[in-house]
Amino acid sequence: MGFYFIQFLTGLASASSLFLIAAGLSIIFGVTRILNFAHGSLYMLGAYISYWLLTTLSPGPIGFWLAVLLSATVVGLVGVIIEMGLLRRIYQSPELFQLIATFGVILIISDITRAIWGETDLVGPRAAGLSDAVTIFGHKLPEYDLAMIVLGPLVLGVIWLIFHRTRWGTLVRAATEDREMVGALGVNQAFLFTSVFFMGAFLAGLGGAAQIPKGGADLLMDLNVIAEAFVIVVVGGMGSILGAFLAAIIIGELNAFGILVFPQMTLVLMFAVMAIVLLIRPWGLLGRPETASRAPGEAPEPPLQRADKAVRSLFTATILLLLLVPLFSSDFIMVILIDIFIFVLFAVSLHFIMGPGGLVSFGHAAYYGLGAYASALLVHYLGTPMELALIAAPIVAAAGAFIFGWFSVRLSGVYFAMLTLAFAQITWSIVFQWGEFTYGDDGILNIWPSAWLSSKMAYYYFALILTLACVYVLRRTLFTPFGYITRAGRDSPLRADAIGINVQRQQWLAFIFAGAFAGLAGSIYVFSKGSVFPDQVAIPQSIDGLMMVLLGGVKTLTGPIVGAAMFTALTDWLSSNEVWFWRSILGAIILALVILFPQGIVGFVRDKFRPSEEGG
Amino acid sequence: MTVVLSANNLRKSFGGVKAVDDVSFEVEAGRLLAMIGPNGAGKTTCFNLLNGQLPPDGGSVELDGKELVGLTPREIWRLGVGRTFQITATFGSMTVLENVQMTLLSYHKQNVSITTMVSDLYVDEAMALLERVGMAEQAERACSILAYGDLKRVELAVALGNEPRLLLMDEPTAGMAPRERIELMQLTADIVRERNISVLFTEHDMDVVFGHADQVIVLNRGALIAQGKPEEVRNDVQVQEIYLGSGSTFAA
Numbered sequence: 001m002g003f004y005f006i007q008f009l010t011g012l013a014s015a016s017s018l019f020l021i022a023a024g025l026s027i028i029f030g031v032t033r034i035l036n037f038a039h040g041s042l043y044m045l046g047a048y049i050s051y052w053l054l055t056t057l058s059p060g061p062i063g064f065w066l067a068v069l070l071s072a073t074v075v076g077l078v079g080v081i082i083e084m085g086l087l088r089r090i091y092q093s094p095e096l097f098q099l100i101a102t103f104g105v106i107l108i109i110s111d112i113t114r115a116i117w118g119e120t121d122l123v124g125p126r127a128a129g130l131s132d133a134v135t136i137f138g139h140k141l142p143e144y145d146l147a148m149i150v151l152g153p154l155v156l157g158v159i160w161l162i163f164h165r166t167r168w169g170t171l172v173r174a175a176t177e178d179r180e181m182v183g184a185l186g187v188n189q190a191f192l193f194t195s196v197f198f199m200g201a202f203l204a205g206l207g208g209a210a211q212i213p214k215g216g217a218d219l220l221m222d223l224n225v226i227a228e229a230f231v232i233v234v235v236g237g238m239g240s241i242l243g244a245f246l247a248a249i250i251i252g253e254l255n256a257f258g259i260l261v262f263p264q265m266t267l268v269l270m271f272a273v274m275a276i277v278l279l280i281r282p283w284g285l286l287g288r289p290e291t292a293s294r295a296p297g298e299a300p301e302p303p304l305q306r307a308d309k310a311v312r313s314l315f316t317a318t319i320l321l322l323l324l325v326p327l328f329s330s331d332f333i334m335v336i337l338i339d340i341f342i343f344v345l346f347a348v349s350l351h352f353i354m355g356p357g358g359l360v361s362f363g364h365a366a367y368y369g370l371g372a373y374a375s376a377l378l379v380h381y382l383g384t385p386m387e388l389a390l391i392a393a394p395i396v397a398a399a400g401a402f403i404f405g406w407f408s409v410r411l412s413g414v415y416f417a418m419l420t421l422a423f424a425q426i427t428w429s430i431v432f433q434w435g436e437f438t439y440g441d442d443g444i445l446n447i448w449p450s451a452w453l454s455s456k457m458a459y460y461y462f463a464l465i466l467t468l469a470c471v472y473v474l475r476r477t478l479f480t481p482f483g484y485i486t487r488a489g490r491d492s493p494l495r496a497d498a499i500g501i502n503v504q505r506q507q508w509l510a511f512i513f514a515g516a517f518a519g520l521a522g523s524i525y526v527f528s529k530g531s532v533f534p535d536q537v538a539i540p541q542s543i544d545g546l547m548m549v550l551l552g553g554v555k556t557l558t559g560p561i562v563g564a565a566m567f568t569a570l571t572d573w574l575s576s577n578e579v580w581f582w583r584s585i586l587g588a589i590i591l592a593l594v595i596l597f598p599q600g601i602v603g604f605v606r607d608k609f610r611p612s613e614e615g616g
Numbered sequence: 617m618t619v620v621l622s623a624n625n626l627r628k629s630f631g632g633v634k635a636v637d638d639v640s641f642e643v644e645a646g647r648l649l650a651m652i653g654p655n656g657a658g659k660t661t662c663f664n665l666l667n668g669q670l671p672p673d674g675g676s677v678e679l680d681g682k683e684l685v686g687l688t689p690r691e692i693w694r695l696g697v698g699r700t701f702q703i704t705a706t707f708g709s710m711t712v713l714e715n716v717q718m719t720l721l722s723y724h725k726q727n728v729s730i731t732t733m734v735s736d737l738y739v740d741e742a743m744a745l746l747e748r749v750g751m752a753e754q755a756e757r758a759c760s761i762l763a764y765g766d767l768k769r770v771e772l773a774v775a776l777g778n779e780p781r782l783l784l785m786d787e788p789t790a791g792m793a794p795r796e797r798i799e800l801m802q803l804t805a806d807i808v809r810e811r812n813i814s815v816l817f818t819e820h821d822m823d824v825v826f827g828h829a830d831q832v833i834v835l836n837r838g839a840l841i842a843q844g845k846p847e848e849v850r851n852d853v854q855v856q857e858i859y860l861g862s863g864s865t866f867a868a
Contacts, residue, residue, distance in 0.1 A: 300708035300760050481721045481729040481737065488707050488718045495705035499719040499774065500693045501727060509728060 002137025007256050009136070013145035013214075015252025016152030020207030021225060022232035022244040023159065024200035030176035030239030031196045034087060034098045035414065037543075038105040040226030042201045045109060046075045046208025047124075047217035048117050054125045054212065061129030072206035079201020083194050086591060091193075093598040096360060100550050101594045103543055106222060107587030114219055115581070121219075124212035131213075144213050151210060155203070156245050163241070172196060176239045223539060227425060231274045234418045237287020246285055267429035271422040275407065278419050282411050300491060301555035304479065311558070322464055326457040334460045335528075340568045341467040342525045347548040347564035348471050349517035354546075355554050356483055357510045358490030359409070362417040363424025364518055364545050366404065367397040369537030371519025373431060376444040376532040386450040390523050397519020398512050400427070405511035409504050421542070428537040443533035447526050463524050470517055475557060477513070486510045544571075551593050553600025562602050618645045620814040621782050626665055626675035635661040636672070637838035643782065643831075648808060648815045650829035650846075652822075654858060657835040659818045660786070666816070667699060667784055668692045680781060694723075698775035702787040704767045708760040712751055712770055715759055716742035719777030745773040749803060765796040772804065776811075783808075785817035789824050797821060801828040826850065834858075 025039045050071035053059075059067055082105055090097055130147050133140040163169035171192055175182040183189050208221075215221075232251055236243025251270055258269045283289050307315070326334060350364045371393035378384035378392055404423040411419055431438045438444070453459045477483045489496045489503035496503050526532045535541065544567065552563020570589065574582035597604040621643040628636040636658045643649045651659050664670040666677055668689040677684040684692050693699070707715050720738040721727065746752045749769040754762065759770060768788065775783055788804065789797035805828050808815050819825050825832060826846045833843040834855050842852045849855055 300758075303709060303711045303714065303758050477730050479733050479735070480731065481726045481734055483730075484710070484714065484718065484734045485721060485727045487709060491707035491709050492705045494701065495707065495774070496718075497689060498693065498699045498701075498705070499777065500690045500722045501718075502690060506727060 002139045005137055006139040006141050007260070008253065009141055009145060009149060011253035011256030012152070012249065013148040013252075014255065015248040016148045016155075017207050017211040017214075018228060018232055018252055019152045019245050019248035020155060020210065021204050021229045022236070022248055023155070023241055024203030024207070025229050026233045026236070026239055026241060026244045027172070027176075027196060027203070028200035029233065031172055031179065032087070032091075032193050033095060033179065034102070035417075036102050036200070037099055037226060038082065038102040038109065038222075039200070039204050039229060040222035040224070041106045041109040042075050042079060042204035043208035043225050043229075044113060044217065044219075044222040045078060046071050046205030047212055047215075047221065048113055048122075048208075049074055049205070050209035050212050051122050051124055051217050052117070058125070059128060061127075064128045064130075068206065068209040068212075071209035072202045075205025075208070076198045076202030079197045079204075080194055082201075083197035086595075087197075088190070088193070089595055090598065093594070094554075096546070096550055096554075097594050097598055100547055101591055103547065104587040104590035104594065107583040107590070110219060110222060111581050111584040111587070117217070119219065122217045124214070124216040127213040142214075148210065148214070152245070152248070155206070156241065159241055168192075168195065227421075227539060228270065230418060230421065231270055234284055234415070235274050235277045237284030238414065239288075240284065240286040243284055243286030264433050265429070267433055268426050271425045271429065274422045275419060275426070278411060278415060278422070279407060282415055304557075306479075319468065323461075326460055331456045334456050336569065336572045338460055338463045338524075338528050339572060340565050341463045342521050342528070343544070343548060343564040343568045344561050345467045345470050345521040345524070346518055346545055347552070347560040348474050349514045349521065350545045351549045351554065351557075351560040352474055352478075352514040352517075353507075353510050354549055356478055356487040356490065357507055357514075358487075359412075359507060359511065360417050360546075361408075361420040361511075361542070362539075362546070363404075363420035363422070363427075363542050364514075365537050365539070365541035366420075366424035366427045367401050367515035367518040368522040368525075368541060368545075369424075369427060369431065369534075370400040370515075370522070371397040372522030372526045372532045372536045373438065373444075374519070375523040375526050376447045377438070379447045380444050386448075386453070386527060390520070390527070393523030394516035394519040397522070398516040400519075401512040401515025405508050405515070409507040409511060421539070424537065424542055425539070428534055428539075431537055432534045438534075441534060443531050445531045447532065448530050449527040453527075459528060463528065466520070466524060470520060471561065474514075474517060478557065482509070482513075547590065551590070551597075551600055553597075553603030553606075556600065556602040556606060559600045559602035563600065566601070619643070620645050620680060621666070621816065622678050623662075623666065624676045624678070626662065626677070627673045628661055628665055628670060629673055634838045636665060638675075639835070639838075639840045640675075641833050641840065641843060643814045643816050645781075645814055646809055646812045647830040648805060648817065648828055649831045649833065650825045651816060651818045651833050651835065652820075652825055653835035656837075658838040659835055661838075662835065663784060663786055663816075663818065667697060693778060696778065696781035698778060698780035698783045700768075700771045700775050700783070700785045700788055702790050704764070704771050706759045706767060706770055706774070708758075710759055711756050712746065712759055712762070713739070713742055713755040715770055716745050716773050716777060719774045723778045742773075742777075745776055746770075748776070748807065749773045765792055765800070768792065768796075768800055769803070772800075772807075776807070780813060783813060783815045783817075785815060787818050787820065789819065789821055794823075797824055798827065804828075 021039065021043045025036060028034060028036050050068055053067040053071060054064065057063065057067065086101055087098060090101055127144050130143040133142050134146065163173055171182060171187055175192060228251065232244055232247040235250065236247035254269055254273060255266060258266050262269065277284065325337060346368055350361065353359045353361055374396035375389040375393045378389040408416055408419045432440055449459055453462050485501055486506050489501060489506050493503050522536060548563035548567045549560045551567060552561065553559030571586060574586055579585060599607060619642045624640050626636050626639045639662060651662065653659055661670065665672045668684065668687055672685060679695055679697065682695065707718060714734065717734060717738050720741055726737065743752060743755060746755050749772050751766060751769050751773060754766065762770065789800055792800065801824050804815060807813065829846055831843065832846050832849040834841050834849060836858050842849050842855050
């Protein structure tokens with residue numbers, strides 16, 4: 001009994017830390033409608049800064065908490081810099097661009113942190129005055145856990161007071177409910193957004209700083225914690241602070257007790273809970289349906305046109321060049337080009353549901369990974385020939401998309417994105433934790449193609465032809481009824497329904513269709529590298545796909561191809577040459593592209609050279 | 617006269633509010649029936665009961681004798697009920713022609729075909745519909761750049777794509793200039809008569825109502841308070857009270 005009580009208290013203590021970061025994320029989203037992917041980086045920054053303060057100053061009990069607050073304030077100011085220096089310039093851009101921008105920020109903060117504090121994980125110093133353990137029902141519990149249990153509700157109370165007793169808080173609540181109306185009433189939105197960003201970043205920093213005596217600091221915490229924070233915000237309801245608090249307790253306890261019941265499935269549990277909550281309450285526990293924006297929507301893309309002569313010749317020339325490459329280039333160039341082919345296929349398949357489908361998936365890596373693992377497992381356990389394993393990949397990926405998609409298309413917008421993310425994370429967790437079957441983090445090795453493709457050159461041509469064929473099929477499909485009707489459902493669900501189109505079913509089929517091609521891309525990848533790791537299913541893989549599509553231009557057909565080629569070439573080149581601060585450079589390039597080309601690169605080129613009718 | 621649509625004793629409450637209270641009426645083939653009433657009279661709820669968006673608490677809706685209650689909006693559409701919206705809803709990333717092709721593709725159950733190109737499907741049929749509404753010259757233009765009045769015509773062509781028996785038009789002339797209104801309603805009336813289609817429409821513009829409707833029904837607070845020929849309704853004391861009370865001009 002006592003043991004379970006202790007476990008319960010431990011759950012509460014971790015819930016507090018989760019609540020702090022989730023609350024900040026929720027407030028920022030509520031007011032600015034920005035999904036701040038960099039929120040985990042702010043949390044990490046809070047942890048590192050407080051580590052530095054605490055180890056340099058070794059303060060007493062009061063000093064400890066002052067140091068924690070100081071760290072949070074510094075992080076809050078970093079948030080202000082991000083908001084004023086970057087996000088303010090792109091509030092007018094499509095919402096997803098803001099997300100991509102925050103991803104650029106992640107890369108930069110991660111690099112800076114690495115440069116200052118190094119690669120090694122840091123163990124946090126104990127909190128002065130709270131370094132002992134108390135005994136409850138014969139079991140020991142660190143004193144600091146009690147402090148954390150108090151901290152969560154304390155911060156919740158302070159936020160409540162600020163939101164209900166100050167004019168600023170009233171404005172924040174009003175803006176969360178109806179941002180445009182608040183703007184129409186003449187409130188200074190620039191200040192409101194900046195101050196909200198300060199508060200959100202402060203809370204993230206506080207969360208990171210306060211958990212230092214328990215958890216320490218490492219360079220992976222930014223992405224690890226952001227996934228959990230998203231789960232909590234979504235379960236609680238976007239923009240609801242009390243919801244975030246409840247959800248943090250649920251997830252905290254789930255982790256504390258889940259590890260006793262299903263030690264192999266702790267990671268799956270959290271995302272499974274999120275999926276269930278979203279299916280029963282699509283807006284989270286205490287959230288509300290999003291108010292429809294009254295602002296004129298983004299201008300739709302111009303009607304589809306067959307490629308004109310210039311584009312066709314460009315394509316033909318590129319293909320000819322690619323066919324000639326192996327005759328004069330090194331293996332290294334071919335390796336990079338094969339990577340590019342794979343990502344082009346991945347990005348074009350993602351574009352199929354993102355662009356014409358209008359569904360922004362944050363978890364497209366799930367289907368890529370399913371294809372990759374399906375092939376690898378077949379070869380490893382059954383000795384299946386490569387050709388068969390390659391055919392199995394899109395089938396398994398489509399089966400996964402069949403199940404996950406059925407649930408996902410019931411939601412839309414941010415909630416669709418979050419549910420697809422949850423399913424991708426569930427897939428990742430299974431791959432990562434089911435070590436006996438998938439070899440977990442060690443990956444599956446020695447998955448090589450058949451003899452006739454064993455040379456780099458042969459595999460190069462194989463990957464090239466397969467990619468060209470798939471991209472052709474995906475592109476052609478957009479001109480057939482399947483593509484058009486899917487786009488009709490995106491353009492106007494109301495009208496589509498009124499002319500007898502089952503929009504959800506159409507989206508579901510598009511999701512499966514796109515998933516199958518992603519699976520094939522995953523399989524081509526496995527046989528090109530000879531191995532597969534859980535990374536292929538992880539969040540960064542999904543985000544990379546999003547960046548390729550958006551940087552290339554989601555409203556164009558060639559955008560994802562150009563985006564994938566550029567992004568892959570850039571990352572491969574920067575990372576393999578160990579360019580100094582390469583992540584920061586990549587992040588900076590992303591930020592520059594986001595600010596300069598809000599329509600994506602190809603979208604920009606098209607607008608420049610082919611002005612549409614009436615300048616629209 | 618054949619009855620195309622008959623609504624019998626329709627009822628719908630939201631909490632304690634009787635939004636539609638025991639309403640019965642019939643729409644005859646080749647006729648335009650206007651549904652009027654002040655804001656909050658229950659017109660929109662009534663429409664939603666007819667097209668399957670809302671289930672009624674009681675009553676029945678029959679199309680050519682077939683019960684519609686319990687069917688989804690899509691099933692009702694397939695039986696021959698077309699719709700236009702108060703604020704136009706078209707596919708902005710498509711051309712005028714493609715918008716009409718979508719309704720034909722759906723009607724012919726081609727939604728998941730991946731073999732033929734859309735540019736080879738139902739072009740002549742779509743062009744014929746556009747011809748009828750006077751939009752053939754603009755067939756290749758993007759829908760997103762059309763003038764509002766033209767958009768309304770495209771919607772009409774889209775609504776005609778499933779060879780409907782009945783068109784439900786929610787404030788068909790809202791947001792249009794007075795002259796355009798008359799033109800659009802004249803066009804609608806012509807099409808209705810030549811194809812023997814029926815129309816049920818809601819409208820705030822009394823010129824449109826009295827100029828084009830064959831029959832008028834008046835809702836107030838969920839109840840049907842008057843119905844008949846436009847002249848009869850115009851002279852109804854109760855109707856005049858409601859409209860004068862709400863400040864609308866009712867003079868011919």
